[in-house]
Amino acid sequence: SSQLKELSESEGGLLDRRMFFDPEIYKVELERVFARSWSFLCHESQLAKAGDFFSTYIGADPVVVTRQRDGSISAVLNSCRHRGMKVCRADWGNAKAFTCTYHGWSYSTDGSLVSVPREEYAYYNEIDKSKLGLLRVPQVQSYKGLVFGCFDPEAPSLVDFLGDMTYYLDILLDRVDGGTEVISGVHKWKMRGNWKLAAEQFSGDNYHTISSHISVLLSEFPPEAADAFVNIDGLEINPAEGHGIGVMYSPTGAPFSAGSSEAILRWRDETRQESINRLGKERVEGMSWTHANVFPNFSYLHDSSVLRVWMPKSPTEMEAWSWCIVDKKAPQEVKNAWRTQAIRHFSPGGTWEQDDGENWSYCSGAGGQEGVVTRLSKLHVEMGVGHERSHPTLPGKVSHTYSEQNQRSLYRRWAEFMAAESWKDISVPVRTTEVIDRSDMAK
Ligand code: FES
Known part of the structure; x- marks a missing residue:
């Protein structure tokens, strides 16, 4: 485990490249990071x-x-206890039961x-269904x-795991009465690149915007706004170890997502005072204008109304899953504008998305990271x-x-999970802010 910890000397800021392509590290990561995290x-x-x-x-x-019928939400492994067939082959829907299509075992x-x-x-009435x-x-x-x-029963509660990240999540989730909903449909696409490359960028990489996205900036914003990006002010915030959020202060004062939508601007104006009353x-x-990542692989872009999961598929491949999130009580016209904006910017064909995917591909296998000499130098x-x-x-x-x-915080947290034998060795964030409870939305 000390070797695993050394992969990320993140106090000093050096990363061993093996963490982005090594199959053994990937196997440990699935077990120690994903099977323990929320x-x-x-x-x-x-x-x-x-x-x-x-x-x-x-x-x-x-x-x-x-x-469930009692209103609760539960999750089960989608793998039949008989031979392991997927019992639910649909992406989503409504079901009274999940019946395996292989031999017909049926689960509530x-x-x-x-x-x-x-x-x-077949079983001489000797099968104990209660154990299967x-x-x-x-x-x-x-x-x-x-x-x-979370697969780990020893893990702390979700709000404890999030720590002060909830203070920033509320900007997305708690702006207005009634909370949020997602627009039906999830975009999914495959990309080359290790999942951590996407998670770390969303956690705190304002820096790439002025290079990677410069052509989009020049094409979508007035010249003075595009120029202003180069010297833009903002913050990178690390609310708790592993989680990160970055802010850019809009050069025009307008929401980012309002580039082409009067409807969004009007909605923001109409709800501004309500949001200030709720959030300050x-x-x-x-x-x-924020980008964020909740450790390990859940990201979002507030003003582009995008939720994102970076699904690990192999050491050098990931699948992006993308939702469009909107204020539930917003008029349909505003929801449509948000959807158009999310698809236009951050979807498989999105203008900004294209720039990022290409970077991650070259930072991974396509960039020769596994080369015998290349792999020796650490990343900065x-x-x-x-x-x-x-x-x-x-x-x-x-x-x-x-x-x-x-x-650095994300990689330190990753190394902490990788080296830990159990949650007893993993720190729980110290919360300094209150969770604001709302009766008008799910907890
Ligand atoms: Fe599911 Fe046989 S694999 S019933």
Whole structure:
């Protein structure tokens, strides 16, 4: 485990390249990072009625999340106890039961095995169905509409795992009365590149914008706004070890997503005072152009209305899953504008997305990382070392626009999980802010 820890000398800011392509490290990562962390599963609005389900993954493990008749949400491993066939082959839908198509074993939506074809004849009535239910995800909890699951029963609660990240998640989830919903449909696409490359960028890489996205900036914004990007002000914030959020202060004052939409601008104006009443001026007026990552692989872009999971598929491949999130009570015209904006910018054909995917591909296999000489040199994440500060009003460690403090934090957290034998060896974030409970939305 000390070797695993050494892969990320993230206090000093050097990374061993093997963590982006080595199959052995990837195997340990699935076990020690993904099987222990809270992973984003879906939004509660996708599970509106009893029997509604959504198929996803925690790391490499397939799970299906379902709304139960009593209103609770549960998740089970999507793998038949007989021969391992997927019992739910649909991406989402509504079901009374999950019946395996191989030999017909049938499970209730909470995972209990309820029927076995020709039970008496085939099994002489000797099969104990009560012991052959689908394996349950032992912890499933929501934070203001976002549903997370965790395979480790020893893990702390979701809000403890998030720590002060909830203070920043509220900017996305708690702006207005009624909370959020996602627009039906999830974009999914494959990319070359290790999942950590995407997670670290969303956690804290304002820096790439002025190079990677310069052509999009020049084509989508007035020249003066595009110029202003180069010297833009902002923050990188590390609310708790592993989690990160970055802010850019809009050069025009307009929300990023409002580039082509009067409807979004009007909605933001109409709801500004309500949002200030709920969250305070600083979070509403200063912090809409944000990118963020919740450890390990759940990202979002507030003003582009995008939720994202970077599904690990192999050491050098990931699948991006992307949702469009909107204020639930917004008029349909505004929701449509957000959807158009999310697809236009951050989808398989999105203008900004194209730039990022190409980088991650070259930072991984396509860039020759595995080459016998290339792999020897360590990668540099030292920007802003020693310049992280506390902030008079914002929780967490804070740096100015360009810093790699959040990347270092993500890799330190990753190394902590990789080296730990159990949750007893993993720190729980110290919370300094209250969780604001809302009766108008799911907890
Ligand atoms: Fe599912 Fe046989 S594999 S019933």
